[in-house]
Amino acid sequence: MGFYPIMAKLQGKRCLVVGGGQVAERKIGGLLVAGADIVVVSPDCSHAVEEWAKEGSLTLFRRPFVPEDVRDALIVVAATNDPAVNLAVYQACGPHQWVNVVDSPDLCSFTVPSVVERGDLQIAISTGGHNPGLAKKLRRQVETYFGPEYAEYTAFLGAIRSRVLALSLDEKRKRELLTELLDDRFLQWTKTGERERRNLEAERIIEKARQTGT
């Protein structure tokens, strides 16, 4: 059976991570990007987890897991190095909680993909659990193709798209404009730092369409 890929809004949503080692740290990293309300339960934890707790980015309980910990959590990640504890975390969850058990793909109601992050542009890669190492390798390859400029480029295209959608033009013409604005020269100008040139050209295209009404 395949997976259904979604981009979940987790801002302010309670997410419990059991365990504070290297794997937990990686899962927490993604939850932090999403602005989740993170609670970590673990007797020991990595330096990064410790720092996040200190700066108030998450709540850390330095003790072993107890089943009551899952209460109120929308998402639960079982990331300890003890399979029996991970199983106990899974068993404590109700049917409406989303559970990730890092050593048991069969118990996961969701898995975590490898993610290329370029600002609001996220490219997620899953192998359906077949080989996470492949997901990581592909992420690195994709990262070389989609460089850091894609963060600004995505933000630019977002702002431009809002402008186009607000124009009093028919839908077909708006689609044509959006396609025109996806031309590679706007990406190139972002890459080379020629922002003014890029913005002026986008303005010219939008203004022309606005004035002619077509």
Ligand SMILES: C[C@@]1(CC(=O)O)C2=NC(=C\c3[nH]c(c(CCC(=O)O)c3CC(=O)O)Cc3[nH]c(c(CC(=O)O)c3CCC(=O)O)/C=C3\N/C(=C\2)[C@@H](CCC(=O)O)[C@]3(C)CC(=O)O)/[C@H]1CCC(=O)O
């Ligand atoms: C993508 C990534 C996201 C993340 O974790 O953030 C992720 N694993 C990553 C790396 C990685 N994981 C492992 C290795 C060592 C090499 C190897 O074993 O292959 C490496 C490579 C490394 O660390 O270098 C070991 C491993 N992983 C799982 C098991 C259990 C099993 O398969 O039975 C075991 C054996 C554990 C053991 O030994 O007991 C299970 C899962 N790992 C997943 C995700 C989900 C499926 C994703 C997919 O569909 O591909 C799934 C099902 C559940 C989940 O964790 O959500 C992240 C790369 C991030 C990046 O860098 O881009």
Ligand SMILES: NC(=O)c1ccc[n+]([C@@H]2O[C@H](COP(=O)([O-])OP(=O)(O)OC[C@H]3O[C@@H](n4cnc5c(N)ncnc54)[C@H](O)[C@@H]3O)[C@@H](O)[C@H]2O)c1
């Ligand atoms: N899914 C993945 O991506 C992936 C990748 C590599 C390994 N793994 C699996 O993940 C497991 C964890 O790997 P790691 O490198 O993070 O291990 P680790 O040894 O760095 O960390 C284990 C953590 O579990 C915590 N822990 C132990 N008992 C606990 C308890 N009763 N309650 C709460 N916390 C408890 C420890 O305090 C520690 O912080 C591995 O054993 C392996 O099976 C999964």
